[in-house]
Amino acid sequence: MKIIDLRSDTVTLPTQTMKDALYHAELGDDVFGEDPSTNRLQEIASELMGKEASLLVPSGTMGNLICTLTHCARGEEVILGNMSHMFLYEAGGMSALGGIQPHIIPNQLDGTMSLEDIEAAIRGDNIHFPRTRLICLENTHNRCNGSPLTPEYIDSVAALARRYGLLVHLDGARIFNAAVALRVNIKELTRGVDSLIFCLSKGLSAPVGSMVCGSREFIAEALRIRKVLGGGMRQSGVIAAAGIIALEQMVDRLAEDHANARRLAEGIARIPGLSIDLAGVKTNIIYFDLVSDQPTNDEFVIRLGQKGIKLLPTGSSRFRMVTHHGISTEDIDATLVALTEVMEET
Numbered sequence: 101m102k103i104i105d106l107r108s109d110t111v112t113l114p115t116q117t118m119k120d121a122l123y124h125a126e127l128g129d130d131v132f133g134e135d136p137s138t139n140r141l142q143e144i145a146s147e148l149m150g151k152e153a154s155l156l157v158p159s160g161t162m163g164n165l166i167c168t169l170t171h172c173a174r175g176e177e178v179i180l181g182n183m184s185h186m187f188l189y190e191a192g193g194m195s196a197l198g199g200i201q202p203h204i205i206p207n208q209l210d211g212t213m214s215l216e217d218i219e220a221a222i223r224g225d226n227i228h229f230p231r232t233r234l235i236c237l238e239n240t241h242n243r244c245n246g247s248p249l250t251p252e253y254i255d256s257v258a259a260l261a262r263r264y265g266l267l268v269h270l271d272g273a274r275i276f277n278a279a280v281a282l283r284v285n286i287k288e289l290t291r292g293v294d295s296l297i298f299c300l301s302k303g304l305s306a307p308v309g310s311m312v313c314g315s316r317e318f319i320a321e322a323l324r325i326r327k328v329l330g331g332g333m334r335q336s337g338v339i340a341a342a343g344i345i346a347l348e349q350m351v352d353r354l355a356e357d358h359a360n361a362r363r364l365a366e367g368i369a370r371i372p373g374l375s376i377d378l379a380g381v382k383t384n385i386i387y388f389d390l391v392s393d394q395p396t397n398d399e400f401v402i403r404l405g406q407k408g409i410k411l412l413p414t415g416s417s418r419f420r421m422v423t424h425h426g427i428s429t430e431d432i433d434a435t436l437v438a439l440t441e442v443m444e445e446t
């Protein structure tokens with residue numbers, strides 16, 4: 101039976117071109133700065149993002165942590181959304197390892213935080229208060245329907261930050277999905293921020309790795325923090341070689357994932373007992389609700405599993421599906437047939 105795995109775009113496997121590239125990669129010791137493939141990937145990433153420098157790191161989580169630890173001192177505060185990955189899913193790293201306090205404010209359904217809420221969360225100069233240092237944005241916004249943040253919104257947050265002498269970090273795990281969905285040059289999404297991360301290992305299909313990007317000075321400090329965290333890698337060119345292919349060959353095709361997500365969402369909207377907000381579907385992530393009593397949430401997941409469909413339960417009766425390289429339009433149609441059968445059988 102064919103397995104159609106819609107849990108996440110992290111399940112993507114490296115392409116044959118990536119395997120060939122990492123097999124033949126030119127290697128050296130990256131802790132000495134001597135891995136040619138890693139150096140090349142870092143140049144490509146900096147250039148693409150319009151930043152002076154960048155750094156290969158093992159994961160997006162480590163990348164975000166490196167950025168917060170580089171920007172903030174102990175006791176300082178970071179403003180971020182209550183639905184953000186950095187707040188929900190990074191094991192409290194900034195507090196645990198940096199003594200940094202998250203100050204959460206509401207995410208809107210489109211992944212933004214209102215400028216009013218951000219401004220109200222900025223601390224005044226008072227001996228009682230922690231010092232606000234950093235504002236974090238997420239693009240696309242994982243928990244908020246995979247929504248892309250627009251250049252205009254990011255610029256407005258950056259302008260607010262500058263007025264208060266604050267820094268902006270962008271968790272751009274899926275920033276290429278945002279650029280493709282909005283049809284903008286990626287630099288428009290990064291020009292206002294002081295640092296960003298993006299993942300090579302999600303929709304871009306590389307096996308491992310994320311990039312941290314920022315000024316030369318910032319990356320020099322981030323390099324030290326990466327070493328502290330045990331993220332200094334040696335012949336990391338085997339990772340970087342696949343990452344280069346990810347950036348060169350796998351970006352434009354994300355539009356297919358978005359089209360498949362839309363097809364899937366529109367199909368789900370027609371199935372009795374399932375409910376989805378079609379207007380919210382903009383990239384490769386969809387959330388929908390099981391609104392009938394039968395099947396139960398657990399039965400729903402089990403029966404789909406029996407038909408080869410994997411999805412992610414994300415709370416009470418809500419489920420997530422993510423389209424990616426390796427999920428074809430035929431797979432989407434097969435998924436819709438399976439969903440219809442599961443709902444009709446009960």
Ligand SMILES: *Cc1c(COP(=O)(O)O)cnc(C)c1O
Pocket residue numbers: 158159160161162164185186238240241242271273274299301310
């Ligand atoms: C996946 C993800 C991360 C973390 O990346 P890992 O490589 O899984 O550690 C960070 N932010 C967002 C929005 C993500 O979706």
